[in-house]
Amino acid sequence: MTMRRREERWSSLGGDELMLGDLQGSSGQDERIFVSIRMRPLNEKEIARNEVCDWECINSTTIIFKSNMPDRSMVPSAYNFDKVFGTECHTKQVYEEGAKEIALAAVSGINSSIFAYGQTSSGKTYTMCGITGYATADIYEYVDQHEEREFVLKFSAMEIYNEAIRDLLSTDSTPLRVLDDPEKGTVVDKLIEETLIDRNHLQELLSICEAQRQVGETSLNECSSRSHQIIRLTVESSVREYTRGGSSSTLTAQVNFVDLAGSERASQTLSAGTRLKEGSHINRSLLTLGTVIRKLSKGRNGHIPYRDSKLTRILHNSLGGNARTAMICTISPSRNHVEQSRNTLLFASCAKQVTINAQVNVVMSEKALVKQLQKELGRLEGRLKSMGSSSAKGETAALLREKELLIEQMEKEIKELTWQRDLAQSRVEGLIRSTGEDRISRFDENSVSESSEVINPIILAKNNIDFEEASLFTPTAQILQIPDLEDNFLLDDSTPKFFEPDPCQGWEMISQRNNEETEDMCKDVRCIEKTEEASMNRKTEGDALSLGCEEQEEKLAAKEVCNGSAVPRMQEEDKELNHVDSYNSSDALKQKIQELYETINRLEQSVSIDAAASSSKGLTWTRSKSRRTIHMTIPSEVWYEKEQENEKTPHTEDSIEKTPLSEDSIEKTPHAEESIEKPLDIEPKLPELEQVDKTMNMSRKDSHNSISSASTEEESIKEIDVDIDVDIYVNDTTSVLDFVAGVSKSQIPQSEVEDNDVPALGASTRIGESGNSIDAGAERGYGARQHLNWPKKFQKYRRKIIDLWTKCNVPLVHRSYFFLLFKGDPSDNVYMEVELRRLYFLKDTFARGTNVMIDTQIVSQSSSLKALNREKEFLAKQLQKKFTRREREELYLRWGIDLDTKQRSLQLTRRLWTDTTDLKHMRESSVLVAKLVGFVEPRYAPKEMFGLSFLTPSSLSQKSHSWRDNMSSLSLL
Numbered sequence: 023m024t025m026r027r028r029e030e031r032w033s034s035l036g037g038d039e040l041m042l043g044d045l046q047g048s049s050g051q052d053e054r055i056f057v058s059i060r061m062r063p064l065n066e067k068e069i070a071r072n073e074v075c076d077w078e079c080i081n082s083t084t085i086i087f088k089s090n091m092p093d094r095s096m097v098p099s100a101y102n103f104d105k106v107f108g109t110e111c112h113t114k115q116v117y118e119e120g121a122k123e124i125a126l127a128a129v130s131g132i133n134s135s136i137f138a139y140g141q142t143s144s145g146k147t148y149t150m151c152g153i154t155g156y157a158t159a160d161i162y163e164y165v166d167q168h169e170e171r172e173f174v175l176k177f178s179a180m181e182i183y184n185e186a187i188r189d190l191l192s193t194d195s196t197p198l199r200v201l202d203d204p205e206k207g208t209v210v211d212k213l214i215e216e217t218l219i220d221r222n223h224l225q226e227l228l229s230i231c232e233a234q235r236q237v238g239e240t241s242l243n244e245c246s247s248r249s250h251q252i253i254r255l256t257v258e259s260s261v262r263e264y265t266r267g268g269s270s271s272t273l274t275a276q277v278n279f280v281d282l283a284g285s286e287r288a289s290q291t292l293s294a295g296t297r298l299k300e301g302s303h304i305n306r307s308l309l310t311l312g313t314v315i316r317k318l319s320k321g322r323n324g325h326i327p328y329r330d331s332k333l334t335r336i337l338h339n340s341l342g343g344n345a346r347t348a349m350i351c352t353i354s355p356s357r358n359h360v361e362q363s364r365n366t367l368l369f370a371s372c373a374k375q376v377t378i379n380a381q382v383n384v385v386m387s388e389k390a391l392v393k394q395l396q397k398e399l400g401r402l403e404g405r406l407k408s409m410g411s412s413s414a415k416g417e418t419a420a421l422l423r424e425k426e427l428l429i430e431q432m433e434k435e436i437k438e439l440t441w442q443r444d445l446a447q448s449r450v451e452g453l454i455r456s457t458g459e460d461r462i463s464r465f466d467e468n469s470v471s472e473s474s475e476v477i478n479p480i481i482l483a484k485n486n487i488d489f490e491e492a493s494l495f496t497p498t499a500q501i502l503q504i505p506d507l508e509d510n511f512l513l514d515d516s517t518p519k520f521f522e523p524d525p526c527q528g529w530e531m532i533s534q535r536n537n538e539e540t541e542d543m544c545k546d547v548r549c550i551e552k553t554e555e556a557s558m559n560r561k562t563e564g565d566a567l568s569l570g571c572e573e574q575e576e577k578l579a580a581k582e583v584c585n586g587s588a589v590p591r592m593q594e595e596d597k598e599l600n601h602v603d604s605y606n607s608s609d610a611l612k613q614k615i616q617e618l619y620e621t622i623n624r625l626e627q628s629v630s631i632d633a634a635a636s637s638s639k640g641l642t643w644t645r646s647k648s649r650r651t652i653h654m655t656i657p658s659e660v661w662y663e664k665e666q667e668n669e670k671t672p673h674t675e676d677s678i679e680k681t682p683l684s685e686d687s688i689e690k691t692p693h694a695e696e697s698i699e700k701p702l703d704i705e706p707k708l709p710e711l712e713q714v715d716k717t718m719n720m721s722r723k724d725s726h727n728s729i730s731s732a733s734t735e736e737e738s739i740k741e742i743d744v745d746i747d748v749d750i751y752v753n754d755t756t757s758v759l760d761f762v763a764g765v766s767k768s769q770i771p772q773s774e775v776e777d778n779d780v781p782a783l784g785a786s787t788r789i790g791e792s793g794n795s796i797d798a799g800a801e802r803g804y805g806a807r808q809h810l811n812w813p814k815k816f817q818k819y820r821r822k823i824i825d826l827w828t829k830c831n832v833p834l835v836h837r838s839y840f841f842l843l844f845k846g847d848p849s850d851n852v853y854m855e856v857e858l859r860r861l862y863f864l865k866d867t868f869a870r871g872t873n874v875m876i877d878t879q880i881v882s883q884s885s886s887l888k889a890l891n892r893e894k895e896f897l898a899k900q901l902q903k904k905f906t907r908r909e910r911e912e913l914y915l916r917w918g919i920d921l922d923t924k925q926r927s928l929q930l931t932r933r934l935w936t937d938t939t940d941l942k943h944m945r946e947s948s949v950l951v952a953k954l955v956g957f958v959e960p961r962y963a964p965k966e967m968f969g970l971s972f973l974t975p976s977s978l979s980q981k982s983h984s985w986r987d988n989m990s991s992l993s994l995l
């Protein structure tokens with residue numbers, strides 16, 4: 023979601039009395055870094071050496087050096103700070119008096135940082151551990167006490183060593199990068215930010231960090247920390263109190279707990295080799311910190327070198343920026359460390375001069391802003407109206423009425439246009455479905471004469487004629503089916519409503535995140551739609567349905583143009599409707615209407631989507647402009663692979679018999695008996711086709727089945743284009759598949775997927791060599807049997823696919839979407855085939871121990887397994903993000919996970935998709951995964967995310983229906 027960040031001085035906010043009360047203790051005007059000194063007691067060794075303490079805290083703000091050593095007489099002996107804590111002070115007191123107020127600023131949207139600075143073994147870590155513990159406990163307490171506000175706490179931790187940043191929550195030691203984000207400022211790229219569930223979870227994370235840091239430390243130096251550690255807690259909270267115009271805003275702030283490396287390293291650069299490098303790096307961060315503090319203490323004039331080190335870059339805000347900062351400087355009482363202690367006190371004195379500029383970070387959502395603007399608009403309109411009524415006779419009132427009338431008229435037109443657009447869409451989808459799902463139920467083209475009257479529902483609707491009525495007085499008429507409007511959700515301008523609790527939460531964000539992509543996808547869909555339209559309009563004479571439709575449409579178009587209305591421009595329709603508010607002026611509306619006119623023309627002229635412009639990698643379906651065909655585009659690399667195999671196995675009839683395919687499917691199945699239904703005289707043409715420069719273009723023209731060579735321009739595309747007659751498209755999906763199976767039949771052992779009573783895929787259609795026609799009746803009979811056998815075949819395909827998913831470590835998201843989308847619809851055939859083919863390809867490749875290129879990634883068996891595990895971790899995080907604590911607990915119960923177990927979320931995601939024999943389990947897993955990734959509708963799922971690259975927006979659109987059924991029929995909680 024696009025968030026607009028606004029920063030306001032915290033003192034100017036008047037909403038939350040409690041917060042302001044807390045904060046008003048320290049002025050927001052000339053606030054400075056809060057500096058305190060903490061002196062640790064002498065340790066056992068120092069006591070054993072009879073060392074004495076030369077420092078004394080004479081009051082709560084002053085520390086003095088009391089030695090009377092002669093050479094020290096010139097240096098200052100008393101230092102004043104905001105607070106001074108002597109050896110007897112407990113960390114709790116240090117926290118209460120030196121850090122609490124600053125740490126808690128985060129709950130009111132103010133960034134804060136607490137630093138520990140000092141030489142090695144002066145007590146930095148000792149102090150910071152305590153401070154972090156007390157501060158987080160107080161933050162949790164605050165959250166508990168403010169139930170009216172919603173809080174989200176996030177935790178991250180990093181370590182800077184030798185100018186390399188390491189994520190302490192990750193086992194991966196690859197250094198992280200610092201980036202400048204225009205929205206968020208300086209960010210550490212890929213830093214894991216874990217959502218906190220409760221205090222125990224926080225404790226877990228803190229101990230992970232400690233362990234990680236210790237691992238690093240042990241390998242570095244046994245007695246001192248050489249790295250800087252930053253533990254960061256992000257506090258996000260919604261505040262109704264800070265409401266603007268009735269909508270809530272979000273406060274977001276970070277509190278950093280910074281345990282710096284020993285400050286003595288800043289002056290110890292005498293070592294050599296690695297030590298020198300290490301020393302200089304540590305120096306770089308600490309020296310830069312010193313320089314930054316020194317410069318800031320003198321005012322903000324001139325360049326402040328924040329960017330000179332990772333530490334100062336990351337903590338830029340905390341050093342004199344938009345944050346409240348506490349600096350706890352620790353010193354050792356030992357005489358041996360007196361120089362270091364003095365240096366620390368000098369640094370502290372400098373830090374004390376630094377002014378800061380803490381602000382409340384209010385993040386206002388677009389929604390909130392829109393509401394605010396709408397309210398303002400309403401207010402202005404109200405004023406205008408009242409002005410109008412008070413001077414009803416005046417010019418203003420007349421003008422206003424005129425405008426209102428115009429707007430009303432425009433609204434009507436928009437409604438009308440929307441309706442027409444929906445109808446057009448419905449019709450296209452209806453045609454796709456009617457051809458796609460049930461060839462048997464399709465009306466026989468032969469029975470429809472050229473002169474058959476076709477009733478256009480648009481005309482009917484315009485004349486208020488009911489369809490049934492129409493068919494009564496026109497008995498021979500073919501009535502175009504208008505599919506259920508739900509199917510047209512792609513054109514639905516309202517936000518889809520789904521079941522609770524989850525989908526709506528992520529909805530806006532997801533849709534925004536995928537906005538561009540979705541728009542692209544929608545454009546694709548519309549291109550396809552347009553192409554379909556164009557294709558329909560070019561139907562041959564024999565196709566009475568389309569011809570009639572075309573005629574009617576032409577008439578309608580003419581009429582509409584005359585009437586001043588037009589078919590809306592599909593390409594931008596959704597966007598426009600979603601922003602209907604922006605057409606609030608008559609000029610804008612006129613402009614829109616004008617655009618719609620132009621669109622009509624474009625629609626009329628539009629031909630088809632350019633094949634090359636469609637999905638470049640995946641397998642996509644588009645309609646050809648030149649023939650009534652569908653192009654199936656298969657990635658060339660897959661083709662090459664298949665080609666090689668084909669070369670090994672020439673496609674002669676002999677070879678077919680020798681192939682496993684023919685043995686398994688021809689001999690074992692009653693294929694021979696069915697040969698009457700297949701074009702026996704047609705020979706496979708694959709070898710011939712392969713010679714066409716790795717480019718294949720097969721076409722069946724109308725009533726003929728023939729192979730045509732690719733056109734010159736198509737040849738240049740290194741992909742396979744399979745053109746299949748629109749009219750035979752769905753029932754002949756097997757033909758398409760046969761073709762694909764033909765190219766790579768060795769990849770799918772047919773015996774594993776083929777039912778005995780189903781004609782073998784590879785042999786079911788032999789595409790004619792010289793335009794041999796297939797007996798239409800026989801083909802229909804065959805198609806019908808295919809149709810009848812499909813459910814069985816589907817089950818078998820699905821079982822095999824699920825089995826291969828497990829073997830190939832296919833991502834759970836992919837499995838889930840596939841499982842939910844393909845439920846046995848006859849038109850799923852092609853997708854199942856392709857999936858199966860992909861999986862066999864993967865399995866074979868893995869078995870050979872070679873890697874495979876999937877999209878842009880090289881995948882091996884082990885890397886796929888790792889990716890799968892990472893995916894589970896990701897899903898576990900999503901679980902924590904997307905579900906409330908109570909929902910999660912219900913889920914744990916439901917999935918039989920012990921409530922006290924650590925890392926329950928991960929355990930749950932590890933259980934997903936484990937029982938591949940139980941359909942219910944897989945279904946529940948799928949629904950949960952879908953919810954976790956937040957894609958409530960297939961069309962909002964970025965296809966590359968789960969590898970369904972062969973799913974076009976159009977097919978996703980068609981699937982939306984079954985998707986919704988699935989999602990709503992399974993209540994998760």
Ligand SMILES: Nc1ncnc2c1ncn2[C@@H]1O[C@H](COP(=O)(O)OP(=O)(O)OP(=O)(O)O)[C@@H](O)[C@H]1O
Pocket residue numbers: 061062063065140141142143144145146147148149245246247282283284352
């Ligand atoms: N205020 C204190 N009271 C009692 N013991 C302390 C106090 N401060 C530090 N210590 C002890 O002193 C030792 C060193 O402390 P600590 O590790 O916190 O130092 P440090 O400044 O973080 O050192 P380094 O920079 O090497 O990490 C530890 O054993 C710690 O328990």
